[in-house]
Amino acid sequence: MVVREGLSESAPIRVMVVDGDPEARRLVGSVLDADAEVVVAGVHEGGGRAVEALRREPVDILFLDVALEGLDGFQVLHEAGSACAGAVVFMTARQEHALRAFEARALDYVLKPLFLERFVQVLGRAKEHVRRGRIQHLVRQLAGLVEALPGPHRAPRYLERLVVREVGRVTLLCVDDVDWMAAEDNYVQVHTGARSHLVRQPLRELEARLDPERFIRIHRSTVINLQRVQELRPLLHGEYQVILRDRTTLKLSRGYRERLDTLLAQG
Numbered sequence: 001m002v003v004r005e006g007l008s009e010s011a012p013i014r015v016m017v018v019d020g021d022p023e024a025r026r027l028v029g030s031v032l033d034a035d036a037e038v039v040v041a042g043v044h045e046g047g048g049r050a051v052e053a054l055r056r057e058p059v060d061i062l063f064l065d066v067a068l069e070g071l072d073g074f075q076v077l078h079e080a081g082s083a084c085a086g087a088v089v090f091m092t093a094r095q096e097h098a099l100r101a102f103e104a105r106a107l108d109y110v111l112k113p114l115f116l117e118r119f120v121q122v123l124g125r126a127k128e129h130v131r132r133g134r135i136q137h138l139v140r141q142l143a144g145l146v147e148a149l150p151g152p153h154r155a156p157r158y159l160e161r162l163v164v165r166e167v168g169r170v171t172l173l174c175v176d177d178v179d180w181m182a183a184e185d186n187y188v189q190v191h192t193g194a195r196s197h198l199v200r201q202p203l204r205e206l207e208a209r210l211d212p213e214r215f216i217r218i219h220r221s222t223v224i225n226l227q228r229v230q231e232l233r234p235l236l237h238g239e240y241q242v243i244l245r246d247r248t249t250l251k252l253s254r255g256y257r258e259r260l261d262t263l264l265a266q267g
Contacts, residue, residue: 011134012037012038013039013061013127013130013131014038015032015039015040015059016040016041016042016044016053016061017032017040018043018044018045018046018047018050018062018064018073019064019065019091020045020068023113024065024113024114025043025045027114028063028091031120035123038061038127041053041057046069046070047072047073047075047079050064050080051076054076058085059086060087060130061085061126061130062084062085062087062088063089063091064076064077064090065092066090066091066092066094067093073092074100077104086130086133087126088104088106088107089106089109089110090108090109090110091110091112092111092112093112095111097109107129135165135170138170139163139165159206159209159210159211160174161174162190162197162199163199164190164198164199173190173197175210175215177192177193179191179193179225179244179246180222180224180225180228180250181206181222181223181224183203186201186202187199187200188202188203193246203223210223214226214227216260217259218242218250218251218252218253218256218260219250219252219253222250228245229244230244239252239253239254239257240257
């Protein structure tokens with residue numbers, strides 16, 4: 001999906017309508033005008049003007065008739081380029097164009113005459129497609145930013161930020177703020193003070209990207225920030241309780257004790 005640069009997930013959704021049918025333009029226009037999430041970027045009867053407008057500035061959603069004066073809908077897409085719209089919805093009275101529309105990667109295909117309920121449904125689907133694309137684009141940008149951030153002069157460079165993806169937003173979490181982490185299937189529950197964040201990544205993969213002098217595994221499902229350790233209390237069979245500064249109590253398995261002893265001795 002093509003996403004315009006510099007957009008937040010909540011930015012207005014720009015929509016263009018290209019249709020030679022006055023009745024279709026009236027129905028579509030009435031729905032768009034009543035929708036606070038969208039901005040009408042243009043309404044065109046012919047394909048030539050639409051191509052010019054799309055080349056100047058792409059839109060998020062393009063409602064496009066197949067039968068147009070001059071260029072038809074498929075020619076409009078070809079001339080404007082694949083980056084002209086994030087989502088394309090064809091509107092036509094002829095069902096035989098459906099296969100070609102989906103070959104052109106259209107999001108949907110609406111037959112005329114248009115019905116209000118069906119059009120509102122398609123518009124909702126297109127808006128959700130745009131929002132999802134924006135979030136994915138933002139995640140990729142933030143992930144690239146995280147990879148580019150320099151570490152504090154250590155080699156190899158270890159992860160300094162965690163990307164936490166939640167509904168409607170992406171948060172960058174500094175690893176220095178992490179107290180401990182716990183595996184939950186293919187996720188990791190990251191604990192920072194009184195809060196916790198769910199990161200979609202297996203613990204073993206996340207651990208491999210963290211500085212081993214700062215983060216250490218004390219159990220098959222637990223990794224701690226060594227700077228948060230306040231006290232160790234012996235249990236039976238060579239196991240320990242690890243007590244963090246916030247009084248969180250975790251279990252140190254015997255198999256992980258040697259590595260922890262080494263690091264604590266260095267400190």
